[in-house]
Amino acid sequence: MEKRRVSLTCLVAASLVLGGCNILPEPGSLIQVPKQVAATSADSESVYELAKKYLPKGTVLLTANAPIGTDAVLCADLDGDGQDEAVVFYQSKNNADQVGLFILMKQNGKWEKVFAKKGSGYDVSWASASDLTGDGVSELLVGWKIGSSAGNVLDVFTWKQSGVEQLTKVNYHDLDMIEIENDQKTRIAVWKKDVNDIYNIDLLQWNNGLLISDKANYPSYFPEAVKYYQRRTESVPDAAYYWYYLADAYLKANKPEQALLAVNKGMAHKMVVPNYNQFSNLKEKIENTLEQNDNSDIQYEIRDAGITIDVPREIAPYISFEENNGPMNGYVVSVFVSPLETKKELLFSIEIYSKDMYVQEEDPDLEEIAETEEFLYVARRGSMDLIFEESDIYEQSVALVEKMIANVRPGLVYPEYTSLKYLSVIEQVKVAVNKYWDVVRGGTMPSKIAESFTHNETDYRYMGSDLNSSEKLNEFLSESYTSGAIRSYIERSGIIEHDGILAQPNADGGSLLNYEKATVVREKDNGTEKEYDLKVPLGTSLSFEYVHVVFSKTKDGWKISSDIGTF
Known part of the structure; x- marks a missing residue:
């Protein structure tokens, strides 16, 4: 057996470059994950050890079902004094349906239980701390699971001089906390189930002591509802009720032209619920x-592309957009006209390139x-060769192509927003991906030199001191x-123990996937498993790959169960 010493400088450098670490935004531009999704420490004592001391007899710590990454102990400054309180969630050992919470506050150097509440349901479906009122201090938002049909109830607590008080409550089946660009006040996106997979959706804000609909920011949020009902109408195109709710979502997204098309399509089918009068009222x-x-x-707005396209009102109902990857890591927004439902024609496309990846083409189009x-x-520009028979709309659209191209511009019309639910998912994935690459690099090598050897005709290198045993690797x-x-992963990657130390096969690798700018496009909630x-x-481009990640709820909270190294 031959032993060698290999410099880690090249390995680390290659991993950093290929892993996308050199393409991250400047630190000041990064969206910071909310503090409540990360555990903190209380002095030298683990926050979990502290929480366990105050647990009611016969109970254990309980992790909330959402957002992903929330722990059984949520640390947040609820009274605005600059020091975090600890919100602890628990359930009964003997009856898992009995749940509750209590709050620990540090006073005069000692931790004290200052508030406790038994749960209104049988599970904790949500736990976060957000500034709902806009006063600069976070409220505590806790969702309790009531039942599959009844859904959940969200309790909102605030800190007053007399202590913790309930501010309000909201019934929901699904929800999210929404941060609107340049606005301190957090909104609540509430999805209430009507029938089956139909939801009444609203965006709520705190105003003069009440939660009211935030209609001014509907155009920012309701494209999310549009996407949901577009998928439903594509799956079941003859279901009138999906078209009704799609039309309503379009209207709230400030797209009345598309709303009119959708409501007319719905009224062409059998209307039961919603009934004919409801359809007629929406159409009016x-x-x-x-x-x-x-x-x-x-x-x-083409949000993922970050551009706005002005479309003449007379052809707007017949214009559609598609987004795809293009050449040279480009991103392509294609603009189509569809005078007939069964046929569409490309008018033009907008191609977006990262400046450091673009090679200029000699093309008159x-x-x-x-x-x-x-x-x-x-x-x-499109070819314009195919002409729709007897279609004035197509001819109008072709005549207006140059005007539309001239009015394409970077930037959006409505404020962007951040979803706490999805931001938490992305943050957990980022941490997991970084851990994978830390293992690939071999961990910590104080001398930056990894000793290598050959075993069974395969070149291996020893793991660093922080990962050189099964216990350390598993814990990490x-x-x-x-x-x-x-x-x-250990089995697939070929990690072995050699001379009492873990070693892995020598290999290069890396990825250009830039998780700092990732977005969640679809979610599937299976209860104890979420996809x-x-x-x-x-890299720095808008070109993209789709990545599928599965989280499973364990006794230690939500963990990724997807194969390590596959995303």
Whole structure:
């Protein structure tokens, strides 16, 4: 057996470059994950050890079902004194349906229980701390699971001079905390189930002592509802009720032209619930909105692309957009016209390139139309060869192509928002991915030199001092992954124990996936298992890959059960 010493400098450098670490935004531009999704310490004592001392007899710590990453102990400054309180969730050992919470506060150097409440349901479905009122101090938001059909109830607590008081409560089946750009006040996105997979959706804000609909920010949030009901109408196109709720979502997203098309499609099918009168009332509301609008062009946001396209009002109902990867790690927004439901024609496309990846093409159909510090925006015209028979709409649209291209611009119309639920998922995935690459690099090597050897005709290198035993490796990865995922990874990766020390095969590797800018595009909640599809950009570009990640609820909280190294 031959032993060698290999410099880790090249290995680490390659991993950093290929792993995307050199392409992250400046630190000041990073969206910080909410503090409540990370555990903290109380002096030298573990916050969990502290919490266990105050648990009611016969109870154990309980992790909330959402958001992902929330622990059994939530640390947040609830009274605005600059020091975190500890909110502890628990359940009965003998009756798992009995749950509750209490709050620990440090006073005069000692921790004291200052508030306690038995749960209104049989599980904790949500736990977070957010500034709902906009006064600069976080409220405590706790959701209790009532039942599959009844859903959940959200209790909102605030800190007063006399102590913790309940501010309000909200019934829901699904919810999220929404941070609107340049606005300190947190909103609550509430999804209440009507029938089956139909939801009444609202965006609520605190105003003068009440939670009211935040209609001013509907256009920012309701594209999320539009996407949901678009998927439902695609799956079951002859279900009138999906078209009704899609039309309502379009209207709240300030897209009355699309709303009118959707409500008309719904009324072409059998209407039971909602009934004909409800459809008629919604249609009248949409038509009134259209009458109040002037004849100016309609501004369409393409959020993932970060651009706005002005579309003439007379053709707007027939215009659609598709987003896909393009050449040279580009991102393509295609603009189609569809005078007939069964056929569409490409009018033009907008191609967006990262400046450090773009190679200029000599193509008469291409036109550079805009640029920012990061991106170059190029228009590519369609062939215009195929003509719809007897279609004035198509001819109008072709005639207006140059006008639309001239009005494409970087930037959005409505404020962007951040979802706490999805931000927490992405943060947990980022931590897990970083742990994987730490293992691939071999861990900590004080001398930056890894000793290597050959075993069974395979080159290996020893793991660093922080990962050189099964116990250390398992402890390190178990902060993010399930035990099953860890066992599977060790077997697949070929990690062995040699001379009492863990070693892994010599290999290069890396990834351009930039999780700092990832977004969640779909979620599937199976109770104790949650699946997420992430759209992850490559490097500094908008070109992307879809990544599927599965979380499982364990006795130690939510952990990733997907195969390590596959995302």
